[in-house]
Amino acid sequence: MLLNADLGESYGKWEMGNDEAIMPYIDQASIACGYHAGDPIVMQRCIQLTKMHDVSIGAHVAYPDIQGFGRRSMRIPEAELVPIIMSQIATLDGLARCAGTKVDYVKPHGALYNDMMQSSDILQTVFKSIANFHVPLTLMVQSLVDNSIVEKMSTQFNVRVIYEGFSDRGYNNDGLLQPRGKQGAVLNLQASVSRIKHLQKFGNILSVDGKSLRLKIDSMCVHSDTQDAVNICQRIRELIDNA
Amino acid sequence: MLLNADLGESYGKWEMGNDEAIMPYIDQASIACGYHAGDPIVMQRCIQLTKMHDVSIGAHVAYPDIQGFGRRSMRIPEAELVPIIMSQIATLDGLARCAGTKVDYVKPHGALYNDMMQSSDILQTVFKSIANFHVPLTLMVQSLVDNSIVEKMSTQFNVRVIYEGFSDRGYNNDGLLQPRGKQGAVLNLQASVSRIKHLQKFGNILSVDGKSLRLKIDSMCVHSDTQDAVNICQRIRELIDNA
Amino acid sequence: MLLNADLGESYGKWEMGNDEAIMPYIDQASIACGYHAGDPIVMQRCIQLTKMHDVSIGAHVAYPDIQGFGRRSMRIPEAELVPIIMSQIATLDGLARCAGTKVDYVKPHGALYNDMMQSSDILQTVFKSIANFHVPLTLMVQSLVDNSIVEKMSTQFNVRVIYEGFSDRGYNNDGLLQPRGKQGAVLNLQASVSRIKHLQKFGNILSVDGKSLRLKIDSMCVHSDTQDAVNICQRIRELIDNA
Amino acid sequence: MLLNADLGESYGKWEMGNDEAIMPYIDQASIACGYHAGDPIVMQRCIQLTKMHDVSIGAHVAYPDIQGFGRRSMRIPEAELVPIIMSQIATLDGLARCAGTKVDYVKPHGALYNDMMQSSDILQTVFKSIANFHVPLTLMVQSLVDNSIVEKMSTQFNVRVIYEGFSDRGYNNDGLLQPRGKQGAVLNLQASVSRIKHLQKFGNILSVDGKSLRLKIDSMCVHSDTQDAVNICQRIRELIDNA
Numbered sequence: 019m020l021l022n023a024d025l026g027e028s029y030g031k032w033e034m035g036n037d038e039a040i041m042p043y044i045d046q047a048s049i050a051c052g053y054h055a056g057d058p059i060v061m062q063r064c065i066q067l068t069k070m071h072d073v074s075i076g077a078h079v080a081y082p083d084i085q086g087f088g089r090r091s092m093r094i095p096e097a098e099l100v101p102i103i104m105s106q107i108a109t110l111d112g113l114a115r116c117a118g119t120k121v122d123y124v125k126p127h128g129a130l131y132n133d134m135m136q137s138s139d140i141l142q143t144v145f146k147s148i149a150n151f152h153v154p155l156t157l158m159v160q161s162l163v164d165n166s167i168v169e170k171m172s173t174q175f176n177v178r179v180i181y182e183g184f185s186d187r188g189y190n191n192d193g194l195l196q197p198r199g200k201q202g203a204v205l206n207l208q209a210s211v212s213r214i215k216h217l218q219k220f221g222n223i224l225s226v227d228g229k230s231l232r233l234k235i236d237s238m239c240v241h242s243d244t245q246d247a248v249n250i251c252q253r254i255r256e257l258i259d260n261a
Numbered sequence: 262m263l264l265n266a267d268l269g270e271s272y273g274k275w276e277m278g279n280d281e282a283i284m285p286y287i288d289q290a291s292i293a294c295g296y297h298a299g300d301p302i303v304m305q306r307c308i309q310l311t312k313m314h315d316v317s318i319g320a321h322v323a324y325p326d327i328q329g330f331g332r333r334s335m336r337i338p339e340a341e342l343v344p345i346i347m348s349q350i351a352t353l354d355g356l357a358r359c360a361g362t363k364v365d366y367v368k369p370h371g372a373l374y375n376d377m378m379q380s381s382d383i384l385q386t387v388f389k390s391i392a393n394f395h396v397p398l399t400l401m402v403q404s405l406v407d408n409s410i411v412e413k414m415s416t417q418f419n420v421r422v423i424y425e426g427f428s429d430r431g432y433n434n435d436g437l438l439q440p441r442g443k444q445g446a447v448l449n450l451q452a453s454v455s456r457i458k459h460l461q462k463f464g465n466i467l468s469v470d471g472k473s474l475r476l477k478i479d480s481m482c483v484h485s486d487t488q489d490a491v492n493i494c495q496r497i498r499e500l501i502d503n504a
Numbered sequence: 505m506l507l508n509a510d511l512g513e514s515y516g517k518w519e520m521g522n523d524e525a526i527m528p529y530i531d532q533a534s535i536a537c538g539y540h541a542g543d544p545i546v547m548q549r550c551i552q553l554t555k556m557h558d559v560s561i562g563a564h565v566a567y568p569d570i571q572g573f574g575r576r577s578m579r580i581p582e583a584e585l586v587p588i589i590m591s592q593i594a595t596l597d598g599l600a601r602c603a604g605t606k607v608d609y610v611k612p613h614g615a616l617y618n619d620m621m622q623s624s625d626i627l628q629t630v631f632k633s634i635a636n637f638h639v640p641l642t643l644m645v646q647s648l649v650d651n652s653i654v655e656k657m658s659t660q661f662n663v664r665v666i667y668e669g670f671s672d673r674g675y676n677n678d679g680l681l682q683p684r685g686k687q688g689a690v691l692n693l694q695a696s697v698s699r700i701k702h703l704q705k706f707g708n709i710l711s712v713d714g715k716s717l718r719l720k721i722d723s724m725c726v727h728s729d730t731q732d733a734v735n736i737c738q739r740i741r742e743l744i745d746n747a
Numbered sequence: 748m749l750l751n752a753d754l755g756e757s758y759g760k761w762e763m764g765n766d767e768a769i770m771p772y773i774d775q776a777s778i779a780c781g782y783h784a785g786d787p788i789v790m791q792r793c794i795q796l797t798k799m800h801d802v803s804i805g806a807h808v809a810y811p812d813i814q815g816f817g818r819r820s821m822r823i824p825e826a827e828l829v830p831i832i833m834s835q836i837a838t839l840d841g842l843a844r845c846a847g848t849k850v851d852y853v854k855p856h857g858a859l860y861n862d863m864m865q866s867s868d869i870l871q872t873v874f875k876s877i878a879n880f881h882v883p884l885t886l887m888v889q890s891l892v893d894n895s896i897v898e899k900m901s902t903q904f905n906v907r908v909i910y911e912g913f914s915d916r917g918y919n920n921d922g923l924l925q926p927r928g929k930q931g932a933v934l935n936l937q938a939s940v941s942r943i944k945h946l947q948k949f950g951n952i953l954s955v956d957g958k959s960l961r962l963k964i965d966s967m968c969v970h971s972d973t974q975d976a977v978n979i980c981q982r983i984r985e986l987i988d989n990a
Contacts, residue, residue: 029758029761029814031818032758032761032762032763033761034760034761052348057814058344058345058347058348059340059341062344082569082571083568083578084759084813085568085758085759086580087760090578090580091578092572092577092579093577093578093615094576095576098301098302098572098576101301101302101356102301102302104301104355104356105295105301105304105352105355108351108353108355108356108358109351110351112347112348112350112354112355113347113348113351115351116393116394116395151359152355152358152359271518272515272518272571273570273571273572274573274575275515275518275519300571326812326821327516327570328811329516329827330516330517333821333822333823333827334821334822335815335819335820335822336819336820337819338819341819538834544827544830544833544834545826545827545830547830547834548830548833584787587787587791587842588787590787590791590841591781591787591790591841593841594837594838594839594841594842594845595837595838596837597841598833598837598838598841598881599833601881602837602879602880602881636845637841637845638844638845
């Protein structure tokens, strides 16, 4: 199991997250591409950090909405959304190649991630964007109890998938996340660590109702923007390395 | 001598220029990269047109100023301007590669073009941006009576240069353009055609003062956004093909 | 019955519509506020035209999406959407006051207009934004066969309403518009003129199915961005003036 | 002597500064208007804070450059810059009026502030923008050893002026600021407090060379974005109140 985090979320003079402190502990960095956060300077700096720590790069693609941080759903026709996604991958991948590395995978951000997990039309638009890219890339999606739609499209578009789990978010019984604001939506350091230990021991994750969910998890997401983020990262890294 | 035009300058629902009508007559299309004009949809469409007509692609890079169409000079430190330029090339080149083609050259746009021709610091920033790119690209610059600074940097950064001339703009005695608004700044169809004929016959261009300028010209710029643009393109294409 | 048009939809160097030609024929100009089109220069110019032709000013407020021209629905929480709308009114109204005039009404644009007509939550957000403004303004909404929800909110928020009809769009039986792309969605000059004549004679509008719709119409919308727009404007103006 | 600070510099999900902690200690808040920082939500929140603490509102107007935080000089023609400035004032003032308050003064931000102090053309553009506004506003400018150009324009445009001093920046002998990065450019808490005490006792400020500068200062700027900002504010407030 790998560890991933969403990074490169500063913008201009505004700092966000803790890229330098998080990078040593993760395997995969999903870097903002300028549509919900990030700009060419921020992207370049974050790419350098991935090189220093030998971290795989993901394009964290989003709806075009900097002021809203990509968290507001937008109804964008496929004919527009495909080039919008491709363009973001192109920018980050081009900058990465200038630094002697490259984008390995794509992870939709915020509202686009949620929409993709709930609408097969949008999921298909995402798959299509990646399939159109000039080099093969994998898609990071949320692992659900039932991943059959994703599996089918993965085959159809010939795009491999990375199944993602969440270390610090509450799960519903279907494997979707408990919405923020609701009871148990966010886990603290203690609970995150317990989840990873439980997963390593029993091979499942407990939902907020206590149901055990068998989720295929290739990569575990750790958040980078909270107070405790660095500590959580470090602890989970140790647990994984000692497994 | 080749023919180039600035294309892909539509934006969202706003149309500009006449990409489809101009493309058949030119050899090189300098395509806006989303910083002064263009968006992913416009770029993708324009790239398709270059493929259809076997036209070489240039990244028309600009200051970040859509509302001002990249025509307002911005004092941007090199540490910011280099990634800003590289990022634009990366976006267009990535989209081009997705279509099975690629960016061949870079042409700064508007205020960035003017600034580069008047400040060796900014010229150097442009050269550095191109030298940093992950594949070799050439730089399109304005040919002056004295190109020695450009020549020196071309050698220093190992970046080849395309010298550009203008078919429909008045020239000063040093080879810079007569500023818009001044007498003789813009040539009509008749005068443009005469210039090309004169250049083909005598190997020089006449300044607004009547001085004959020997300018090394690899590629002649035709504008795409005027009423007569398509006619001028077509006539100059014929003159070049018949030469 | 008044005549209104959506104007001020140019942006930077991109021209759209035909503000100067349309303005003499209309009573109300809904001017873009910079969120889907328009910028301070365009707004100022358009405000001057309203003064010259004694036309009432509406703030044509939109989702924040210039590249998408405000035509893509965005799910924005009320706490963000209210200040977003108020801010647009504030900008246009302030510029209008600098020119000795003011904003009289608010008309949501594009996706926001459609969303408001289909979701009472969003309609309420719009009403709230207007009710919060520092001077009383009216809201322009689409007149439906059943306007009871609008009526109720108008009373609740103490915001008067202007009911809008469309001169050149096909109607469904409930008074909503036939979606673009479907049969009969857009009317030509001939059909537009017939509709107005029919309305003046019989007091109703015929749906695409031929059903007669009794719609309360205070102001008729004429489009400004089509080829025939000026002619249609002129003809309908004559019909209204001769009534 | 009053105390002012630049506030409302958050943007979307990015926080900057410490508006709530600073507001109780100042007399005047220069609030970003969305062109270098700030958005409708941030503006509205900041306006509420000014009301709570009875603080006068200034429009902190800037070049249109969010990613660059308004710190990059832009060469914008007067015909564009005037509406750009007026539009920013209009937005903030309109939102303020919705909250039962209003904009009292205008302070240019960052590169626009510097450009105005060094170019009488740009200073005149700023005066013109304010003179065009629909209610009388004052202009906050940097007090120099020689304020004669400002005085003349103040009379010419009938716009009153607030002379600003800096509590924590090094001064050159002409009253301009020591550029950041140079020796003595930024003062710590200790040195800031000493400056205010010295000013209160002797009526002058010492330049980095030790020259005593007699500067007319109506309002002293305290920064809000540094670690010590709140402490400095509090200390200077006490010194002023005890004077």
